[in-house]
Amino acid sequence: MTKILNYSLGGLLLLLALTFSGPPTIEGAxxxxxxxxxxxxxxxxxxxxxxxxxxxxxxxxxxxxxxxxxxxxxxxxxxxxxxxxxxxxxxxxxxxxxxxxxxxxxxxxxxxxxxxxxxxxxxxxxxxxxxxxxxxxxxxxxxxxxxxxxxxxxxxxxxxxxxxxxxxxxxxxxxxxxxxxxxxxxxxxxxxxxxxxxxxxxxxxxxxxxxxxxxxxxxxxxxxxxxxxxxxxxxxxxxxxxxxxxxxxxxxxxxxxxxxxxxxxxxxxxxxxxxxxxxxxxxxKDKPDPLPTDIKEFLDKSKHGAILFSLGSNLKGDHISADVIGEIFKALSKLKQQVVWKWDDLKNLPGTSPNILYKKWLPQDDILAHPKIKLFITHAGKGGVSEAQYHGVPMLALPVFADQPGNADKLVDSGYGLKLDLLTIEEETLTAGIKEILNNPSYAAKLERFSKLYRDRPMxxxxxxxxxxxxxxxxxxxxxxxxxxxxMGFIASNNLDIYALLVVVLVIVILINKVVWTYLWRKCCGKSKKVTQKKVKKQ
The missing domain is CATH 3.40.50.2000 (Glycogen Phosphorylase B;)
Incomplete structure (x- = not known):
């Protein structure tokens, strides 16, 4: 009985310690x-x-x-x-x-x-x-x-x-x-x-x-x-x-x-x-939300894996030339992988193909978490790149503006994918880029290592x-x-006043040295000249 009471008391003290340890919570702000x-x-x-x-x-x-x-x-x-x-x-x-x-x-x-x-x-x-x-x-x-x-x-x-x-x-x-x-x-x-x-x-x-x-x-x-x-x-x-x-x-x-x-x-x-x-x-998300039924069924039936293609929320289909869109469609429609393509105008599609599903809006993070996704074709916006890195999905970047070219260069340098020029893209180059990433396991392996680092945080x-x-x-x-x-102002925060003081001190030191050395030179050289002149007069 005494042991039970001791355990109960100990448990109560532990509970109180846990309750009062750590910062107080703020509720309902x-x-x-x-x-x-x-x-x-x-x-x-x-x-x-x-x-x-x-x-x-x-x-x-x-x-x-x-x-x-x-x-x-x-x-x-x-x-x-x-x-x-x-x-x-x-x-x-x-x-x-x-x-x-x-x-x-x-x-x-x-x-x-x-x-x-x-x-x-x-x-x-x-x-x-x-x-x-x-x-x-x-x-x-x-x-x-x-x-x-x-x-x-x-x-x-x-x-x-x-x-x-x-x-x-x-x-x-x-x-x-x-x-x-x-x-x-x-x-x-x-x-x-x-x-x-x-x-x-x-x-x-x-x-x-x-x-x-x-x-x-x-x-x-x-x-x-x-x-x-x-x-x-x-x-x-x-x-x-x-x-x-x-x-x-x-x-x-x-x-x-x-x-x-x-x-x-x-x-x-x-x-x-x-x-x-x-x-x-x-x-x-810590745990992805369930996908819409049509997207889930489309991905689940992909025997050879799937590709997500999205150029972000700012760039629309009619911003890109019809020739470029045509080249992209020809490349994607011939793949054996299923492709989920973000396209804002569902009444005017680039073309129809059984392996392509067009959606006006996509739960991008949830799709990238799906195990069948093997590649993300992206504009290399910061949000999408982060989501792909978190889920370990290799990327093919088609950057357009702002931070996107820099983000694309970084993912290429890190071995997380490749970059192509959206303006000059052709069916052959796009197909080659896709196959290189899908068939080369090094991209996924490097991203898997990165994903572990990205997730490993104290909070x-x-x-x-x-x-x-x-x-x-x-x-x-x-x-x-x-x-x-x-x-602090611009001058103080960049130490410009200190640099100015040092310059003034240096100038003063240089001027003092100049005066001292000039004086010594005149003293030494002046005496020497006088002695020489006296010798000449005596002769």
């Missing part, structure tokens, strides 16, 4: 997510964060410019879409990109040409009556605000507008603009940007460092130009409220940045300040989102984890 980017792929990443927090028991309100593909019963959606005219302008821009050879220069040119639309339409969302109602209605109280980053730094004012801490969500790895708001250092000699492909652990040679430096300067110039635009938009949206801080002060009040990356497995290896939290693969992406979001809530914005660089 009111969280606002503002995601004004018009890219559905970015929105999937942001909404995966929101869904994770909703499943944790928090009350979520989301404002977006595109309808959600990911949702939850605890998420209230407010969609403020583009007009039909603006939608057409964006589609025309995508179509132009698809018809140009992908490169850093063409991406920058196209980005600058459509930058006004990208900026102003995001501003329109914050000026919409539906959004204004959220803060004009005094009954609304938010404990935390999420902002989806995409050329919209002026939205840092949302934290002050709703009198709540602000977390930024970014759909890629740490980048210059988001690094700046949390004081994450830029390291051009060792950390390649999105346009430079370097395998994990590999150092950059002179050519790569030079390319990286020039690319960094280009983005720096773009950032410098945008800062004046951001300041103007900030004043336009928040400037009529004297209780709100200036744009420069508002930028110092960002608690965290969630980045859709995992440097240990993906690279590059770099130091991150505590305000940068990597949640690469947040959109990947999953979802656990990291929950912990750090609730950490910010528990510590009222967690200002103690901010990098001092956030509060």
């Amino acid at each position: 009111n969280i606002l997510g503002v995601f004004t980017s018009h890219s559905p792929s970015h929105f999937i990443v942001h909404m995966s964060i929101m869904q994770t927090l909703a499943e944790q028991g928090h009350n979520i309100t989301v404002v977006s410019s595109v309808p959600p593909k990911v949702t939850h019963k605890s998420i209230k959606h407010i969609v403020i879409p583009l007009s039909a005219e603006d939608e057409k302008s964006l589609n025309d821009g995508m179509s132009a990109l698809a018809k140009q050879k992908p490169s850093f220069i063409t991406t920058m040119k196209t980005m600058l040409s459509s930058l006004s639309l990208l900026l102003t339409k995001q501003v329109d969302v914050l000026e919409h009556p539906k959004f204004k109602e959220l803060y004009l209605n005094k009954d609304n109280k938010f404990d935390l605000v999420f902002n989806g980053f995409f050329f919209n730094l002026y939205q840092v004012g949302l934290g002050a507008r709703f009198n709540a801490p602000l977390i930024v969500s970014w759909s890629g790895p740490p980048a210059a603009m988001v690094n700046g708001i949390v004081g994450n250092p830029e390291l051009p000699a060792s950390v390649p940007n999105m346009n430079v492909a370097v395998q994990p652990g590999q150092i950059m040679d002179f050519k790569l460092r030079f390319t990286n430096y020039i690319s960094g300067l280009s983005f720096g110039a773009l950032t410098w130009y945008l800062e004046s635009q951001f300041n103007g938009y900030y004043k336009r949206i928040f400037g009529d409220d004297p209780t709100l801080p200036s744009y420069e002060e508002a930028k110092k009040n960002v608690s965290l940045v969630f980045c859709n990356s995992h440097g240990i497995s993906e690279g590059p290896i770099r130091p991150n300040v505590p305000g940068v939290v990597e949640i690469g693969g947040i959109q990947v 999953t992406a979802r656990e990291s989102v929950i912990y750090w979001t609730e950490y910010v809530l528990r510590h009222h914005g967690a200002p103690h984890i901010q990098s001092p660089l956030v509060h």
Whole structure:
């Protein structure tokens, strides 16, 4: 009996210890997510964060410019879409990109040409009556605000507008603009940007460092130009409220940045300040959802494996030339593998074939998790690449713009697949690329090793989102984890004042040395000359 009581008491103490160990949980916080980017792929990443927090028991309100593909019963959606005219302008821009050879220069040119639309339409969302109602209605109280980053730094004012801490969500790895708001250092000699492909652990040679430096300067110039635009938009949206801080002060009040990356497995290896939290693969489910019946049956019956073909949510079929589409269809229709092809216009198909299933929308992550999928033909967007890497599926990349060429180069260099030019693709080259990947087991083997690294973390992406979001809530914005660089100006943070002082000291030392040596020279040479002159006179 005594032993039973001892065991019971011991068990109770253990239970109490487990109960009170670890951080206290935050339940039922009111969280606002503002995601004004018009890219559905970015929105999937942001909404995966929101869904994770909703499943944790928090009350979520989301404002977006595109309808959600990911949702939850605890998420209230407010969609403020583009007009039909603006939608057409964006589609025309995508179509132009698809018809140009992908490169850093063409991406920058196209980005600058459509930058006004990208900026102003995001501003329109914050000026919409539906959004204004959220803060004009005094009954609304938010404990935390999420902002989806995409050329919209002026939205840092949302934290002050709703009198709540602000977390930024970014759909890629740490980048210059988001690094700046949390004081994450830029390291051009060792950390390649999105346009430079370097395998994990590999150092950059002179050519790569030079390319990286020039690319960094280009983005720096773009950032410098945008800062004046951001300041103007900030004043336009928040400037009529004297209780709100200036744009420069508002930028110092960002608690965290969630980045859709995992440097240990993906690279590059770099130091991150505590305000940068990597949640690469947040959109990947721990357990895939059941597939729609038609897709499941189509994949299950594939005796020779299956291929997923998707060029993302931004690129549509009519953005690509009919000749290219024809070449792709001819190659895919002759394969013995089943092909699931994402195609947005089901009334106008590239062609019909018993081995091809066309779908307007695909549960991409769930399909990539299917054991019959042997290849992913992709535009090399960050989200799709991460999902394929997680599930160990080799890739054939057809990049178009932005980070896609860089992502494609990285997966090729790492041995995870191949890259082809979408503009000049032909049936023979596409067929050859597909067969090379399917018949060469090295691609799948390297991805299997990568997948183990990608999954091996102290916390999953979802656990990291929950912990750090609730950490910010528990510590009222967690200002103690901010990098001092956030509060330092350009001169101080780059040590320009120290370099200036050293130059002044060096100049003074040089001048003093010059005076001293001139004096000594005159003394020595002057005496010598006098002695010589006396000797000459005596003679």
